[in-house]
Amino acid sequence: MRAAILRETGQDTLDVRDDVEAVGFGPGRVRVRIRAASLCHSDLSAMTGVLPQPAPFVPGHEGAGEVVEVGEGVSGLAPGDRVVLCWMPPCGCCPACRAGRSHLCAASLRRLATPTFRLADGTDAYGFYSTGAFAEELVVAADSLLPVPADLPYELAALIGCGVTTGLGAVVNTARVEAGSTVAVIGAGGVGIAAVQGARISGAARITVVDPVASRRELALGFGATEAVAPEELKAAARALPAGGYDHVFEAVGRAATVRAGYDAARRGGAVVVIGAGAKDDLVSFSMGELFFNEKRLLPSMYGGGDVRRTADLAVTLWRAGRLDLAGMITHRLPLERVNEAVAQMRAGEALRTVLLTD
Numbered sequence: 001m002r003a004a005i006l007r008e009t010g011q012d013t014l015d016v017r018d019d020v021e022a023v024g025f026g027p028g029r030v031r032v033r034i035r036a037a038s039l040c041h042s043d044l045s046a047m048t049g050v051l052p053q054p055a056p057f058v059p060g061h062e063g064a065g066e067v068v069e070v071g072e073g074v075s076g077l078a079p080g081d082r083v084v085l086c087w088m089p090p091c092g093c094c095p096a097c098r099a100g101r102s103h104l105c106a107a108s109l110r111r112l113a114t115p116t117f118r119l120a121d122g123t124d125a126y127g128f129y130s131t132g133a134f135a136e137e138l139v140v141a142a143d144s145l146l147p148v149p150a151d152l153p154y155e156l157a158a159l160i161g162c163g164v165t166t167g168l169g170a171v172v173n174t175a176r177v178e179a180g181s182t183v184a185v186i187g188a189g190g191v192g193i194a195a196v197q198g199a200r201i202s203g204a205a206r207i208t209v210v211d212p213v214a215s216r217r218e219l220a221l222g223f224g225a226t227e228a229v230a231p232e233e234l235k236a237a238a239r240a241l242p243a244g245g246y247d248h249v250f251e252a253v254g255r256a257a258t259v260r261a262g263y264d265a266a267r268r269g270g271a272v273v274v275i276g277a278g279a280k281d282d283l284v285s286f287s288m289g290e291l292f293f294n295e296k297r298l299l300p301s302m303y304g305g306g307d308v309r310r311t312a313d314l315a316v317t318l319w320r321a322g323r324l325d326l327a328g329m330i331t332h333r334l335p336l337e338r339v340n341e342a343v344a345q346m347r348a349g350e351a352l353r354t355v356l357l358t359d
Contacts, residue, residue: 002358003117003135004339005125007056009049013340014059014134019120022139027072030142032083035154037063037133038330038353039342040162041189042277045254046128047343050279057126058117060356061087063133064148064157074142082148084161084312087129088303089143103169103303111141133158134339136358146312152319155333155355156326159190160315162303163353164326167194167252168318169304169311170275171202175248179203182241184234185225186262187252188216190353191275193223193329195250200224201323208246210234210261213349223325231261238265245270254278260285263296271297329353 003020025031043059045051063085070077077083088109090102097105108130115124116132116139132138148157167190171177183199185192188211199207200223209220209228217228229237238245245267251259254276262272263286304311318324332354334342342354 001136002336003058003132004060004336005056005058005119006047009047009053009055011047014343016337016339017119020058020125020135021118022116022135022137023118024114024116024139025069025071028074028142029071029139030067030074030077030145031069031137031139032065032145033068033137034063034065034133034135034358036065036158036358037356038155038158038163038190039346039351039356041254041346042162043128044343044346045277051277053128054112054126056123057128058132058135058138059128060133060135061085061128061131062158062161062163063131064154064161067145068137070142077142077145077147082150082152082154082157083145084148084157085131085133085140086144086146086308087131087162088308089141090308091143102307103305108141108144116140134336134356136336146309148312148316152316155330155357156319158355159326159329159353160312163190164194164315164324164329165304165308165311166275166301167191168198168315168324169306170250170273170301171195171198172314173304173306173311174299174301175250175271175273177202177204177248180205181247182206182243184208184210184238184246184249184262184265185252186210186234186250186258187276188213188220188228189252190329192250192252193220193352195252195275196220196223196225197324199248201318206241208234208237216349216352219331219352223328234261234265241267243267247271248273250275252276256282256284263298266296268294268296271299274298274300330355333357
């Protein structure tokens with residue numbers, strides 16, 4: 001079968017090959033035919049080594065497809081079911097899961113050392129965070145799949161696997177934005193646009209999008225942003241507000257500099273919600289005096305900051321109601337063999353989401 005492989009961490013391009021096999025099927029495992037996969041910036045971060053991932057590996061964690069075969073002991077899934085990949089599924093029994101914070105469950109990270117693909121020459125390969133959606137087929141643990149309705153198109157379903165769930169969840173689960181709030185979103189990529197839509201759905205009165213790319217700022221206005229500014233304009237926009245800053249600032253870039261800019265743009269007592277996944281050595285600094293005096297809350301939000309299944313279900317419900325625009329977030333569609341064009345589009349800031357189609 002075809003799959004896109006990164007042979008070594010740090011390489012700029014992927015090797016699309018047709019001699020790859022999905023391995024590991026057995027009890028508790030499910031074989032899935034991938035129909036659509038979208039490129040997320042986290043895939044690029046894994047390629048560069050910012051996010052830890054053994055190589056060689058198949059990138060892609062925003063994917064949707066249909067169940068082909070289920071292993072012994074698998075319940076709730078059957079061949080033909082439409083599913084979305086869940087790259088960090090909760091185990092249900094660890095302290096985080098028992099405390100109702102299943103999005104912080106890290107049990108599945110132990111699977112990163114288990115190969116799930118094999119090349120024709122016998123080389124083992126891994127799936128990014130135990131998924132690997134840039135392939136025609138994969139084998140995953142049953143808990144890594146979220147069933148979705150059959151009327152949800154595959155290309156729209158793929159977005160729910162990460163970007164939409166992460167951005168929407170940060171608004172409704174982590175920040176709990178209230179009607180009438182003022183919101184700024186730094187970064188108008190797929191996650192940022194999902195946060196914009198979440199803020200609009202929550203009734204935010206003012207939604208400012210911040211991005212250096214003019215075309216992405218323009219797109220953000222169509223998803224509910226009330227204004228869009230370049231990064232150097234954020235400080236003035238914040239100071240012009242009655243409270244001297246925003247109630248909520250969402251950082252969807254994953255860099256220390258933008259977290260700091262978000263902190264400065266929040267009002268006293270406001271909140272800075274960190275959605276972007278950044279490097280462990282990219283340090284952001286605050287003085288003890290400003291932390292105490294301003295009482296601004298720093299709220300990291302991982303994978304939507306709540307139960308992933310519940311947030312994914314909410315996204316489907318909002319889509320069906322016509323309140324969440326998934327189709328508009330797809331700016332490019334390419335066949336799997338042109339995956340490197342998708343990578344270039346993401347690096348250049350040209351795409352919100354590029355969907356790779358395997359058919």
